[in-house]
Amino acid sequence: MRTFFAAAAARPEVRYLFFGGVNTAFSYGLYTVFLLALHALAVPGDFLWATSLSWLISNATSFVLQRKFVFRSTRGVTREFVKFSSVTFGSFLANIALGAFAVGVLGLTTASEKLVSQLVITVVLVLATYVLHKFFSFGSPSVDAEVLGTSAVERGPDDSFGSQDDETDATK
Template sequence: MRDLMAAVTKRPEVRYLVFGGLNTAFSYLLFSLCLLALHAWSVPGDYAIAITFSWLVSNLTSFLLQRRFVFRGTGRPVREFIKFTSVTFGSFLANLGLSWFSAEVLGFDSATEKLVSQLVVTVVLVVITYVLHRSFSFRKTGAEPAGMVAVEEDPHGTDDGESARSDTRMVDG
């Protein structure tokens, strides 16, 4: 069992599910408590305020967990935090937009409907932000983004007076 756990935790996807899941649960709890209180007081835009509050509180927690345990960041922490926050801020804006759409356009206006809608939005955004954090926020210095390849010039140029040409070949990044 210990070997299985060691093998499983070597995969960043599994670590993201565990630590990202803990932070997502924390963030959703903050959102839920805030939404229920604001909804009970009939505060307009309750979902937007709740999303903003939970994002502000959980962004730093999420960064610390993901940097240390998921992606094992080795870069400059401030730079990684700025890149991380740019991704999560984009996710925050998408969350606001999708939540607005579900509340204002689809008419999900009860507290229960807003809580369920937030769960659906969260699942979608978790997948997107994982990919962005892996390929942008915590990408190792000098590494190509996921799915990219580098083009390497042929070091053996021609010196025989013919038109110099550059042979290229694809190499994995």
């Protein structure tokens, strides 16, 4: 059983699901607190404010978790933070647009309807941001970068496919 968990933890997709899940729960919790408070106060655009406030706080947390534990990056932190934030800001804008659609077009105006719609929006955006973070924010320029659970094949010095490390890569 320990071997199974070790193998699963070696996969960036599994780490992303775990740490992304932790941060998503944290962010959704923030959103819930902000939305319920703002909704109770009848603040216009309560979901916009709740989304914005929760994003500002959880963006930094998400960056640290993903950089350190998911993608295990050691490159320039400032450059990666800018790239990461551009992806999450795009996700934030998509979240705002989808939230506005849910409220304005679908008529989901109660606090509970907004909470459910935010859950659906979150699932969609988690999938999209994983791909963007994997290949853009923390993507390695090397030829042998992992591609959604499969490894790219590097050409050897004699132009044949593979390398001396093929056996070790396969056993990871």
